Amino acid sequence: MAKLHVSTTINGEPMEFLCEPNDTMLDALRGPLGLTGSKEGCASGDCGACSITVDDQLVCSCLMLAAEADGHELRTIEGMAQGEKLHPLQQKFLEQAALQCGICTSGMLVASDALLRRNPNPTEEEVRFWLAGNLCRCTGYDKIVRAVMETAAEMREAAQ
Amino acid sequence: MNVVTNNKWIGQSTIRPDGVDKVTGRAAFAADTTMPGMIWGKVLRSPHPHARIRGIDTSKAEALPGVKAVVTAKDIVEFPVDKSVMLGIQDMRWMCRNVMAREKALFPGHPVAAVAATSEAIAAKACELIEVDYEVLPWSIEIEDAIKPDAPILHEFNTFEGKPSNIAGKMELKKGDVAEGFARAEVVVERTFTTRAVHQGYIEPHACLIGVGADGKTTIWSSSQGQFMVRAMTSLLTGIPQSDIRAIPAEIGGGFGGKTIVYLEPLATMLAKKSGRPVKMVMTREEVMRATGPTSASTSTVKIGATKDGKIVAAQGTFYLQAGAFPGSPIRGAAGCSFSPYDIPHVLSIGYDVLSNRSKVAAYRAPGAPIGAFAVECVLDELAEALKIDPLALRLKNAAKEGTKASHGPVYPRIGYVETVEAAMNSEHYKAPLGKLQGRGVASGFWFNAGGESSAQVNITEDGNVVVTTGHPDIGGSRAAIANVCAELLGIDYRRVSVIIGDTQTVGFSNLTGGSRVLFASAMVVTQATEQVIATLCKRAAKIWEIDPEAVTWEEGAARPAGANAGKFPPLTLKELADKAPALGGPVGASVQLNTQGAEGGFGTHVCDVEVDVDLGIVRVVRYTAVQDVGRAVHPGYVEGQLQGGVGQGIGWALSEEYIYNKDGKVDNPGFLDYRMPVCSDLPMIDTILVEVPNPKHPQGVKGVGEVPLVPVMAAVANAVHNALGKRFYALPMSPPKVLEALEVAQAAE
CATH class of the missing domain: 3.30.365.10 (Aldehyde oxidase/xanthine dehydrogenase, molybdopterin binding domain)
Structure with a gap:
């Protein structure tokens, strides 16, 4: 079967790639697009390590077909920092030791960013339920939740 | 030993050296790596809990276009069951049979063959074409079933109290005389408990990428808790000498003990050797759950x-x-x-x-x-x-x-x-x-x-900064702690210390990341190496000042004249001494290897x-x-x-x-x-x-x-x-x- 040609926007850049009809978006990101920051932990949508946004919706890229990206705007971990300037969430994760091995970190950050875009003032419970689709086995989530809450508070302050 | 007292960095939650890479997606985990000409490996696994393998026919798989190599147990070095060969706590008799079933398949998920092909899909298809002739045997899963007198025996050669048994060992620790102790007890509680098998649950599945040259020179990228363990086990199971295997520790996405043995590396090495192409293997989550870990029930x-x-x-x-x-x-x-x-x-x-x-x-x-x-x-x-x-x-x-x-x-x-x-x-x-x-x-x-073997190198760069190389995969921030230790001793900002994990051919032998030993052992070797570097720097300052080396101290990132000479000369900073290094005897660095004691x-x-x-x-x-x-x-x-x-x-x-x-x-x-x-x-x-x-x-x-x-x-x-x-x-x-x-x-x- 011939490969499919897909035109999409990733992290603000127009991108084109070829894929098999049954390739997932995660396959395309990690393969032809060379964006390996999104990780595969389960390929079943249970761990969230492959989290990206599609038109601002948080999705597991392992559950999306690559061909579905056509005409949409995707954001991945690689687009989170602006050049050398880290996103406040990235900076806070570093300062708070909110990562250990780092395999879940890309997905955690993309998911946390999606939360704060929607809800700049989340409660701890809201953070915990929003991130319930992102597994972390190293941290017990404590420092991740604190980092998200503190970043939200600082971003609110900066916006005033 | 010196106890650090000023504590500018020890006790500080500094930013980890690998941090920016990990929050931006740049960090290279094993599954993120590629090599030119790379092909894909897949494992065929037993569907049976217990089966004798009467024969394996791989001819149809080998004939499938795109298939470049097939391996079975006969491609893996066999260690006879009657002679123990230990590597750390692992016995190679069991490792060679665990990575690839030999006489019998012993659990559902036990590898029986592996294929390398030009795509993952072709490799998976080829696995389906391999014909395994199984004689399915009775099995036992739970402890109480396995220790029954008539239980199916996994290993006929294993005996306990003179009879074939599924009890593979017993250990006894004794202090005093419990009968005497219980005789004195006024309250006694006795209970029986059960726990189920649980998995370590690391989010990153096992993965490796391996290339083998025509001369046998082998390069391994893999996710493990010890690149030296990977090198040694792969060497023993493939026959390639350790000096020809460069095992590079990729960033590791969690291990918790579960990545202290090899699963894929010997198979990928043999597939790469046979095919002449670099082979990448990545487990699915299901393979991780079925065939790796867990801990005991x-x-x-x-x-x-x-x-x-x-x-x-x-x-x-x-x-x-x-x-x-x-x-x-x-x-x-x-x-x-x-x-x-x-x-x-x-x-x-x-x-x-x-x-x-x-x-x-x-x-x-x-x-x-x-x-x-x-x-x-x-x-x-x-x-x-x-x-x-x-x-x-x-x-x-x-x-x-x-x-x-x-x-x-x-x-x-x-x-x-x-x-x-x-x-x-x-x-x-x-x-x-x-x-x-x-x-x-x-x-x-x-x-x-635990303590044990660790190695480290501390090198001063030409511009007066520091590179520390250790041999332990960093599973939870150990590089950050090592930077704190080295910066503390040198009296410099921790951001001037770059800590990296060396591969097997660039740093001395270092035992596994495990047992809570890494910071204990690596801080000890890094301390000794840093102290040697400081001694060299002090000697060089003494030479410049034409005073006795013992009359020089190292404080706050600089050599300073001490004792009778105190204040006589302006301090010489690390950067100044690095600048002068070529004229004073050359590069400054130290390498320390220890079998650390005192955990x-x-x-x-x-x-x-x-x-x-x-x-x-x-x-x-x-x-x-x-x-x-x-x-x-x-x-x-x-x-x-x-x-x-x-x-x-x-x-x-x-x-x-x-x-x-x-x-x-x-x-x-x-x-x-x-x-x-x-x-x-x-x-x-x-x-x-x-x-x-x-x-x-x-x-x-x-x-x-x-x-x-x-x-x-x-x-x-x-x-x-x-x-x-x-x-x-x-x-x-x-x-x-x-x-x-x-x-x-x-x-x-x-």
Whole structure:
């Protein structure tokens, strides 16, 4: 079967790639697009390590077909920092030791960013339920939740 | 040894050297790597729990276009079953049969062949074309079935007490005479407990990328807890000498002990060798669950006797741990750690290693110790209740301290167990009121910790900064702590110290990342190497100043004249001395290799509050405090992280995680949806109290911290559930169906 040609926007850049009809978006990101920051932990949508946004919706890229990206705007971990300037969430994760091995970190950050875009003032419970689709086995989530809450508070302050 | 005193960086939660890469997606994990010409490897796995392999026909697979190589057991070096060849704690007789089934397939998921092809899809298709002639045999999964006299025997050559058996080993630790001790006891509690197999649950599946040149020169990128272990095991299983294997440690996405052995590397090496192409292999989550890890299921019986005043006089434990398909369950941890927090005159602790048709168990955070502690700490809770003593007061009364002869052998030096119990007792948490259907439980735990071989290089760059190279994969922030140590000694900003993990051919031998040994050992070698560098720098300053080297000190990043010469010359900074290095004898650097000694055991005491939803049977942990003697918290953020992460895993083990087997002897829940690890909304904040009783045998006072925090958790949760409901659970996990059932039984009894 011939490969499919897909035109999409990733992290603000127009991108084109070829894929098999049954390739997932995660396959395309990690393969032809060379964006390996999104990780595969389960390929079943249970761990969230492959989290990206599609038109601002948080999705597991392992559950999306690559061909579905056509005409949409995707954001991945690689687009989170602006050049050398880290996103406040990235900076806070570093300062708070909110990562250990780092395999879940890309997905955690993309998911946390999606939360704060929607809800700049989340409660701890809201953070915990929003991130319930992102597994972390190293941290017990404590420092991740604190980092998200503190970043939200600082971003609110900066916006005033 | 010098004890660092000024502490500008030790004790600071600095930014980790690999941090920016990990928050931007740049960090290269094994599955992220590629090589030109790379092809894909896939494993064909046995569908049967137990089957003799009568023959394998790979001809159809080999004929499939795109297939470049096929390997079976005959391509892997065989170690005969009658002669043990040990590598660390692993026996190569079992490793060679675990990576590829030889005479028999011993669990569903056991590799029987592997294929490399130009795409993953072709490799998978080729696996389907391999014909294996199996003679399906009877099997046993559970311990009680495997030890029955008529149980199907996994290894006919394995005998116990003179007969073929699935009991692969027994260990016994004895102190005093338990019969005499129990004779003096006024209160005795004896109970039997069971735990289910649980997986380490790292989010990154096993992965490797391997190229083999026509000259045999081999390059391995893989996810492991030890690049030297990967090199040694791959060498033994493929016959390629270690000097030809460069094992590069990729960033590792979690291990918790589960990545201390090889699974894919020998197969990928042989596929690469046969095909002449680099081969990449990445496990699926299902393969991880079926064929790697987990830790043992267990059945433990513990009996503890005390006098009425709360003095424990005797303790006995019998621990049956399931090993999976090959010998080697962590009975040493179960039998050896469980009574170690206490000063008990008479102890008998026995462990049995039990084979069954499951995947070979792998180390999991304080291997064996959490299983034993679950039983012992629950019995202590019942004992405290029977004696009407506060459970922490009971532990304090019997606490091991300096001079106590531990039940596992050594006489303790200065240890911090008492301090952990006192800190728990004095915590705001322990005094806080409880709500309706809430309960509080406590438990303690011990882990041996470890030293062993480590190597490090400290090199001064031409522009006066520092590169530290160590040999341990960094699994939770160890590079950050090493930067703190080196910067502290050199008196420079920690950001001038770059810490990297060397591959097997660029840094000296370093044993596994495991057993809570890495910072203990690597800080020791890095300290010695840094001290050598400082001595060289001082000598060079002395040469410039034309004074005696002993009259030079190193302070705040510069050589300074001392004693009679103090103030005579302006200080020479690291940068200035680096600039002058070519004229003063050349590059400045040091390399140190040690078999580090002096690791001291670690102790923790945990307080857990639960709330039980009696309608749904759900137990929620609502508050948790982990107290631990950490020696010296070189990087407090990552020390706290170790405690919090261990507690998270323990809560999963206690409440929701278990391998569920179906009637066909196969794991029924090999994925994250049905193998239920705690998610963010399951857990509360996890408070930590770091007690610092420095290890006198370490330059920074370091004790290992990673293992201990898992040890007490299941008992703390179970004791809290008992406190909430008045009902004690002797089997894990305390999952909603089991809690509901217990509540219904209790209700019916009323």
